[in-house]
Amino acid sequence: MNYLNSVKIAYRALFKNKTRSFLTMLGIIIGVGSVITMLAIGQGSSDSIKAEISQLGTNVIIVFPTAQQRGGVRSEAGTTQDLTEDHVTEIIAGCPSVRYATPVVYSTGQIIAGGQNWRTQIIGVYSDYLKIRNLEVELGTVYTAQDESRSGKVCLLGKTVSDNLFGEDVNPVGQTIRINRIPFKVIGVLEEKGQSMMGQDQDDMIIAPFSTVQKRIRAIDHINMIFISAVSENSIDQAIEEIDQVLRTHLKLVSGQEAPYDIRSQSEIVEMFSSTSRIMILLLASIAVISLIVGGIGIMNIMLVSVTERTREIGLRMAVGARKIDILFQFLIEAILLSVLGGIIGIIIGLISSQALSKILNWPTTVTPYSIIISFIFATAVGIFFGWYPARKAAKLHPIEALRYE
């Protein structure tokens, strides 16, 4: 028997049982569909995180506090209060490979202007922050060193904040807003950055002098992190070394003692996020793979039922000249056809649902060709693997016993 004939026979057998064939395929359809979608979500978010991080600025280095052992109690990441503005001053003074450095304090607050109300994030930084992050002021000006030293109550608005408080196409420069009831003068509006690929509005924030936010709004002594830019791309590693040296000296750390901070370059942060998103992809994919295996078991189940139901047919085929291998092929091809058809439909559904997720829910999804190839191969393999046993069972039947089967 030639293979094309086998495929035809198998196709006819499946077509005669449309509903059952479809239901059997459903497992594979859902499996492959979810593999594609899961991988698309994983890939998409990893892509967008990378893009996001690359938007941080140029040659960026970030120092942030880490969890630390204190008398056997591990404190939560970011809660240590060991980093202060003094460290930033030391870095600026003692690191030749560093161009700009600024402490960062974050706060969230209720903003009131006129009758309008808006809740947003307030970032307290030196004005060099704008240079580190490549931010431009569209209207008005940046605050001065004087504003910084006097803890001046001035601020720069993100476009979203400006639009919501004052209305679109209104220049708010010179107006007064209240951040947590403290009056601030608006001296500038930042150029629109739009939505990040992760769907976050990057214009929904206020930038104000570091000392103002730290003292007047947060009323704290420590800082949340340090934003630094190296002199050039090639000096990033050198800068990190210098920063580490300065901080260790200043914090009086003995050699070998765990530092209460972490220094990361932009590319390291990309690496960090992509490794966590790789774990996420792996997790998502393994869930999807499990559903594929469940689909395969469904195929095996139906094929076993089918072999039993068609025992007499098998006997007849053997009587008219089918060899064991012909019968084996017939059922194996049926199983493979089920899984391959299911795989193709699953791929289509995966593509559609990935599109739908990004269109309707604004989730970033990226369907990679390799995810399609992998899931297709996997579906076929599932068909062969789970189709083998029922097909073997059919081929092993004795023609007379099969013909006599009731």
Added chain:
Amino acid sequence: MGNLITLRDITKIYDLGSVKVPALNEVNLEISTGEFIAIMGASGSGKSTLMNIIGCLDNPTSGEYYLDGINVDKLNSDQLANIRNKKLGFVFQSFNLLARTSALENVELPLFYNLEINSSKRKQLAQVALEMVNLSDRLDHQPNQLSGGQQQRVAIARALVNKPILLLADEPTGNLDSKTTVEIMKVLQELNQSGRTIILVTHEHDISEYAKRVVELKDGKIIKDHAMKNRRAD
């Protein structure tokens, strides 16, 4: 030897582990081309067992079997399948047609397992076979759209489609009423008249009267082997 079939001391014992069931006991039989032979006997006398061995569906426990000059008692399952495919045709009591499959496709089935025949040739041969049983107007009918007699005629066409040297029919009229029984037996008789060798298994005397020769089995042994004297005219 000019015989189509030679059976020498064919013995078949079903080994069920705890018990051994003897079904055929040293059967000797010679059949030549063109014969129409009825194998008779009570239920359990070994008719089907003999038929299955002649039909290469089963191997004897001992003895020698020559079919068309080939010693087949030692062939493996693939070689037996090939002989069934090229040289034999089967008609069963329960028709054994594929459900939801047209008469034409049912008749084509044996040719699917013959690589030398392409699909257009297959179709053409199946049509010819259906013509022989007068079913040219029922090519597209599925088994559930055909009467019992018509279904058995489709089965006969299927048995003929590979131009077998031997047609084997095990109680072909067992599931049919008396009128269609006559119809089917006449078809078989006609086929024999046009030169085909037919072995028919039956336990009914009426039916054996269509054959030219009757072999009677009892407890796995041939007790009678004679020409049919009062053969039914058609």
